Amino acid sequence: MDPLLPYGRIGPHAVLLLAACVLGLPGPVAWSQGTAPTTSGDAETAATEIPDDQSGTTTAPPILLEEVPNRAEATTAELATLLPRDSSHRTLERVGGETDLVLKEVETQLAKTRKMLTGRPNVRTLQRSSAELTEMLDHLRSLEEELDGQLDGFGDSFERIDKIAAVWTMTDELAKTKEDADATMLTRIAAVLGEIAQMRSSVVERRNELLSVRDKLVNPSVALAESIEQLQATVEARLAGIFRAEHPPLWSPRIRESLQMEWQTIGPQLLRKRFEERGQVSRKPTHSIGFQIVLFLAIGLTLRWLRQRTRARAEVDNRLRGAQLVFEHPWAMAVLITAFLTIPLDPLAPRSAGLVAAAFIAVATLRIVQRYLPDPLILFTWGLAILYILDRSRDLLDTTPTLSRLVFFAEMFGGLGLLIYLLRPSRIVKLPEERRGHPFFRPLYVAMSLAAGVLTIAILSDLFGWSDLAVLLGDGVLRSGYLGLVVFVLLKVAQGLAMFALVLRPLELVRAISNHRQRVQHWLERGLSVLAAGFWAALVCGQLGLLTPAIEVAKQVLGASVEIGALSVSLSDVVVFAFTVWFSFLLARWVQVLLQEDVFSRVRTSRGVPYAVSNLARYSVICLGFLVGLSAAGVEITKLAVVAGGLGVGIGFGLQNVVNNFVSGLILLFERPIDVGDTIELSDTSGTMKRIGIRASVIRTFDGAEVIVPNGMLISDKVTNWTLSDRRRRIDLNVGVEYGTPAQRVIDLLIDVAKANPKVIGDPEPVAFFENFGDSSLDFKLRAWFDADHATNTHTIHSEIAVAVQQALEDAHIGVPFPQRDLRLISMPPNAESDPNAATDLGAVKPPSDPRDGP
Known part of the structure; x- marks a missing residue:
């Protein structure tokens, strides 16, 4: 059906549907299409929707004539909402202007790529060119997606306008068939139809403008995709023959001839052109430069204020010494943070911006890293920074492959010299003992030794003409070192900021952090170190062109699955489930600590409530994490009912x-x-x-x-719980004194001793009483109470009070008797006095003989 027509012809299936509707009515219904007059069945006719046989949708019924004035105002208001908005016009102007600039850059870049492919660039140059074209292609596709979004909105507007036009067209035809319809009614309907036509014309005009801009992006996108495919095919072919000498050796006369030709062609104007290349695109986001400057100043001033705070806090808290080192160079930190946050926002920046950014990053890195490295490593970092700037300036020489090759050879030679200088035993001995004893010192030493070996192989490969192998090995080692130094500085900056944040509000007020600051700091340092290592590995893989293949391999490995009947389990499901459960355990532990340290410590609750609620919250988080892990792994939770039954x-x-x-x-x-x-x-x-x-x-x-x-x-x-209702516990001490001692004096002495002990509480007060007349002593008992929360244990308190009682009895000259027994002999042998052995037979102990007595 033509979208310009209000409605089309009724198809056969629509006729059958209408016939069924007619047969289902209680009375005879007259259906009219054309000029047939309508009777009292107009209400039913107006309430019936006419199906569209081609679009599958339904057309709204005509408007009742008495409702035309109100519906006309509503239609005018609805049409106003369908007008192209000012934001659409601004988007069209912005995208159109940006498209013109990007298309010029695309044309220049494609021409440069074709010229480059006529020579024999190395693999790294091909990969870099492919990455630049990919960035441009992504930029063009983002513009296409933005335009497609606007066009989709216009499509919805067209559909709505056509429906409105169909309704008012049928209303106009219906009004013309009415004899009682006045001229004002017909004029009003005609005015609405004119507004609809004008609205459709405006929408069509704006849509055509969008389509015109959209068409400009088609051919460049196709050309970029073809060039990228050609570059990737060239890279694959070069990697397949990487162990073949594709260039003459450096001592070859051909190298000298090529170098002379390139030296004659290169000059200040060419370097300036290469330096400002892609500058016309960078003039578009001039606001990004202003944003970077404002962000740099804001971060620098904030860090300078934090430096004053850290200096004051570090004087009283030695734990902030490490954070103080980071804040000693606030502007260097601001450069690194600004570069880290804003450089990815402008992928089409000119080469000058890249070189200037490289210089600023190198200087800022040196300023900060000197605070953390010993003196033997300072020269190494300076040399690494110089080589980094030289490496970035080599981008200007991509049209002069021989000169670029010599510069890269010098760069590799300089990197090898730095490693040999650092790995000498005499330099290692000068390192501080704590540095050499660090767990990462040995792996780092081995890695640097391997890097020196790889650079040696790369230098020999480049020397004999295996340039692609040399670029892959040497460029990988050098850029790994550059990125490692920058990531190390960023790690120290992040750790310093995190350490300082722990002593600032609001984190300082969180008891779960302030009471366990050492542990939190340890976990933060470990987590940031892991993130830094992953970030460094991703950057290195990206520089070597291995990031995309690594991601693809990871997807294939994680996508591997095992099917057992209807059950299919993939490695990604297992990893997601394991990570979710691990994170739920970690989160549950932190929730428990947070409740115990910060919530229940600030409110008054009943005994045992904090422990019960915190444990319940912990188990709830773990169970919820388990269910979320199952759901994330693709397991339907509803099927767990079968498991529950089992x-x-x-x-x-x-x-x-x-x-x-x-x-x-x-x-x-x-x-x-x-x-x-x-x-x-x-x-x-x-x-x-x-x-x-x-x-x-x-x-x-x-x-x-x-x-x-x-x-x-x-x-x-x-179960006997000694501290169920309260934490008070009682001790009983039995004391016996000799007969003749005043009882009240002993009672007062025992109470005074108990009260003198600081661990004895006053409520209830200690008591002492006379208990019994013993066989050898007067028996007293002392009872005292103590708080189990402020005492070690019962035995310790009992011992302390007993020792104090003994000392008090001695000071009062009150004796403590020992058991005595009187033995009365009822009868004894007559010779017991003359014969000692007879007394011994009765159980008596024979007295020792006096040595002065004779035998």
């Missing part, structure tokens, strides 16, 4: 004890008959409750042993 059968047969202990653990958490830190006694085990787990609990005995007790025993067996 678990129910297993529980019924073999997991009764496990479920019993699990439910008992929940009872312990919610009912709280035992809390962590309570002193309990269970059958033959007594000690302090250390942890209440989901299946078992841990009791630390007074001997230092840790006893694992199933939770079911703590619920079913008899």
